Amino acid sequence: MPKITKQVLNRVEGEIHLKLIWENGVIKDVFIIAPNFRGFEFILEGKPPLDALVINPRICGICGHAHLIATSRTLEAVYENIGYKLEISKKAEYIRDITLASEIIQNHLRWFYMFVLPDFLKLDKNPKLRKYQPIKGIQWQKGVEASSKIVKIIALFGGQWPHTSYSVVGGVVSDPTTFEIVEAQAIVDSILSFYEKNIIGMSAEDYLTIKTDEEFLKKSKQSDLKTLLKLAFKYNLHKLGKAYHRFLTVCDIDPSVSKGATKRKRKDFDIKKVKEVDSYSFLTEKGFSFDEKRYSWAKAVRYEGLAYETSPLARRINNNDELFMNLLKKYKDSYIVRVWARVDEILKMLLLIKKRLKEIDLKQPSWIKPPVEIKNIQGEAYGFCEAARGSLIHQVKIKEGKISKYNIITPSTWNLGPRCERYLSPAEKAIKGLKSELLAQIVLRSFDVCSVCTTH
DSSP states (O other): OOEEEEEEEOSSBSOEEEEEEEETTEEEEEEEEOOOOOOHHHHHTTSOGGGHHHHGGGGOSSSHHHHHHHHHHHHHHHHHHTTOOOOOOHHHHHHHHHHHHHHHHHHHHHIIIIIITTHHHHHOOOGGGGGGSTTTOHHHHHHHHHHHHHTHHHHHHHSSSSSOOOEETTEESOOOOHHHHHHHHHHHHHHHHHIIIIIISSOHHHHTTOOSHHHHHHHOOSOHHHHHHHHHHHTTTTSSOOOOSOEEEOOOBTTTBOOEEESSSEEOOOGGGEEEEOTTBSEETTEEOOOTTOOBSSOEEEETTBOOBOSHHHHHHHTTOHHHHHHHHHHOSOHHHHHHHHHHHHHHHHHHHHHHHHHOOTTSOSBOOOSSOGGGOOEEEEEEEEETTEEEEEEEEEETTEEEEEEEEOHHHHHHSOOOSSOOOHHHHHHTTOSOHHHHHHHHHTTOOBHHHHTO
16 A cells, blocks of 8 residues: 655745655655635625735735735726726836835745755755754854845835735835935845855856856855755756746746746736636635545646746746756756746846836826725726746726625645646646655745745
């Protein structure tokens, strides 16, 4: 009989159970179980639409700001869909980009130093790796400090972090001065310096010319990314953790993110091709079901009936980034490429913030009043946002001034949701065939696990 093991995964956001089916020392089947029902979509029903701007940021303590931006865009899209033209100033758009990028950076830094690098302390007994030891390690401490520092930018423009609600229909309610701009620039420069010295071991300018892994390993001085790559090659992680080689991104963020759906070649993203599948979820269209085949509170999400990964790697591929196109060709969508893409995105987001801070015209209005109060409209729309873990989709239906239906599809639902009749989730697929529980955990953490968004 096959052996079955079940464990609660540590060093993730929230709680995930990993059930593994073993046969002859190999993982034959995988079940990623999101065990906690949260019910935000039900909480929103019957509420005034603007309440969503306060409720949705509480979906997650790490990427709640992305939920705020998605909510703002969704409510704005309702106006557009029923014929009201909203004006959103470039100033407001740039501030949203700045705060969203700051949240992405804080997540990636915490993930890299708190979730990923400590994994190798279990694989490799080299005493030099103790600098990545949780709490005690000097590099662990530096990474956490940098992650905490970048969210001050969100506080400068949004008043607080987490659970900010400063982005509203029509723009933002902050009105920054030159002081906030200069202070934000100083924070970005500080994190950029940390990134260059500690993570990549070279200047940002030199790193952006890198086209291959060999080139990076040759040019980088001793750095945390170089250490990780060497360890990943040593333990064959460039061959492990492959999913479906399909990538999805729902937004454009000039110049670092391009929306699209890449299978063999990149095509435009079409929301009409997205479908949630509840065959293995406790949560169904008709309510709740606990028959024996169901194992997670998350639903599966499919695009044209296929399982897609959404992530920083997907953003790099859909943006046709030369380094990652080369890495993908050489190593497929393996652990090493997925992890590197998330580390790479820290720099891309830092440069985006620097660009937006220079572009802001403080004389422009932060908020432009919508032509009609939202309580007097009804309709439905989708809103999109690129969050830390990948693409985020919100959908709202408004009737008689109240939310009649709200639906949220998070990046973690794409990546970590349950199987459908044809496919495992991307993370389940990446784990199947591995030969140890530790490797299964390491590969799963490469997707940056967040169960609270998975079971929103």
